[in-house]
Amino acid sequence: MKEQFRGNAPAPGDDYGAPRTQPARGGNLHYGVFNQEEHDRARHPGQPDVPPYEAPVFHETPDEAPQAGDNQTGDNQAQAYPGPDHHGPDHHGPDHQGPGRHGPGQGDDEYQDREYSDAEDEGFEDEGFDDETEGYPAHEYATAGYLEHLPPSRGDSADSDLLSSRRSSKVSKRVRKRRRSLAFLIILVLFAAVVYFAVQAVRPMLAGFQTPDYPGPGTGSVEFVVPDGATGRSIASGLQSADIVASEQSFLNALKEVQGAVALQPGTFEMKHQMKASDAVAVLLETDGNSVHYAAVAQNLRMAETLQVLADATGLPLGEFEDLANQPSLFGLSTQAKNLEGYLSPGEYRFPIETDAKSVLEELVQKTLTELVNTGVKDPKQQYRILTIASIIEFEGNQANYAKISGAIENRINNPNGETGGRLESDATVAYGLGKKTYNITAAEKADKSNPYNTFANPGLPVGPIGSPGIKAIEAAAHPQANPYYFWVTINLDTGETLYAATFAEHQVNVAKYVAWCGANPGKCD
Secondary structure, eight states, X not given: OOOOOSSSOOOTTOOOOSOOOOOOTTSOBOOOOOOHHHHHHHHSTTOOOOOOOOOOOBOSSGGGXXXXXXXXXXXXXXXXXXXXXXXXXXXXXXXXXXXXOOOSSHHHHHHHHTOOOXXXXXXXXXXXXXXXXXXXXXXXXXXXXXXXXXXXXXXXXXXXXXXHHHHHHHHHHHHHHHHHHHHHHHHHHHHHHHHHHHHHHHHHHHHTTSXXXXXXXXXXXXXXXXXXXXXXXXXXXXXXHTTSXXXXXXXXXXXXXXXXXXXXXXXXXXXXXXXXXXXXXXXXXXXXXXXXXXXXXXXXXXXXXXXXXXXXXXXXXHHHHHHHHTOGGGGTOOTTOSSXXXXXXXXXXXXXXXOOHHXXXXXXXXXXXXXXXXXXXXXXXXXXXXXXXXXXXXXXXXXXXXXXXXXXXXXHHTOTTSTTTTBOOOHHHHHXXXXXXXXXXXXXXXXXXXXXXXXXXXXXXXXXOSSOOOHHHHXXXXXXXXXXXXXXXXXXXXXXXXXXXXXXXXXXXXXHHHHHHHHHSTTTTO
C-alpha cells in the first residue's frame, strides 16, 4: 500500500540519518538520533551551525518523566516534553514544515481532521488492544503528540493502520451481526419445518385415539333393557355389546354433555343398531319432549309398597291410591278379592303427565289379568287362587325352583292325610299376616289361629295373595311340576340353594343345614 504522510512530504533525496528504532510495546519509546547537522546544511545552506538534534524520549508513565530539580536543562526538558508550540532546536518559525517539526499549519489541520470518534476507539479496543495496561490510552498518546513526533514514515503509517484497524473492526462487527441474524433465521425456519413434518407424521396416529362413534341414524330395530340399579357405564357396555353404539366412551361422553346420568331409568327401549351415541342417549332419557311419569315396580313387593312407588313416581297423593286399592270391584275383580293385593303386576311403567291414580292402577291390574289369560287361567275365582299360590312361590324360592315348589304346595293342600295334614305351613304367609318380612317365625306365632294368613294353624291356602307375583311365578302356579315332595327349605339365601324332602325326618336334617348357614351369616336370616 502506498505510504501516506501527514504534513509536508520529505523532499527527494532527504536523508534521515541513522535507521529508526521501532518502539517496543511495554518499554520506553526510543528513536535513533540521525545526523541532524548534515541534514540542516543540505537543506539550508548558509545558515549558522546549530547543535545536533536529539530525538525526544518518551516515558511509559508520567511518573517516569523528569521532575523539577533533576539535572535537566530547559532545552532538554523542551526536547523531552515538547509543547504544542515547540518545533525542535532549529526554531525556524511557524512556517517551517520540516520532517518531525511543524507549527500549527497544514499538518495540525490534517491531524485534527483525522481525530477518532468514540465509536472508532471502541473498535480499537475490540481488536484486542488493552491500552489501559500500558499506562495511557491510545487517544491520549495521539493528542499528547505521540504520533506528531514520529518520523513521517512511522507516524503516518501508525496513524493509517489504527484508522484502518478500527474501520475494519466496525465492518467486522456488522458482518458478524448479520451472520448471527441469518443463522437465527435459518434455525427458525428449520425448526418450523421439523414441527410441520412431525405433526403430519403423528396426525394419523392421533386419529386412532379419537372416540369411535357411528354417524347414525342406525338400522333395524332392537330392544334394549336397562335393569334396575344399572349405572351409566354398565349401560354403555351393554349398548356396545349389542352394537347399538360404537363405543362405551362415546355414549358416556354424550351422556355427560346432557348431564343425564342421574335421569337414567330402568326399562325396555326400542332402539336401532349402530346409532349415534347422542341419539341413543336421547332415547334412554326420552329427551324428545314427550315427558312421562316413570315407575319401576319390583317383584315381591306388597300392595302397600307398590302404592308408595306409584305415588312417588307420579306425584299423586298416596291416599288416592289407597282408597282405590281397597275397592277391587271398581276394577272388575272377583268378589273374593278384598283389595288389589296380587293384582298389581311388577314391571316398568311410563304414565302420561296428566294421568290420575285410577288410570295408573288400572294399567297394572289389566297387565296381571292379561298374563293370567295368556297362561290359560280365565275364571276369576281360579285367577285369584293362582295369584295366591304364585305369590307364595316367589317368597319361598327362586325362579329355578318355582315349578318344583308349586308341585310340593299342591301335594300339601290336596292331601289331608299326608305329612302335613293338609296344611301349607309357610313362614312367608305367617310373616305377611304379622305385617313384617322375616324367615324367623316363633312357635307361638305359628300356633296363632287368629292370623288368617297363618298356614301352620289353618289348613289350605291363606285368604289371599301375599304379594304381586310376576309372570314366571304365575306360570309355575298354573302348571305345577308333579313330585313326591312335601317339604322344601332354602339352605343358602345368597345362592338360593333349596333342598326337598318327602318326609318330615328328612326335612329336619335339611333345616339343620339352614340353621347352620344362618349362624355363619349373622343378620341375613332375620
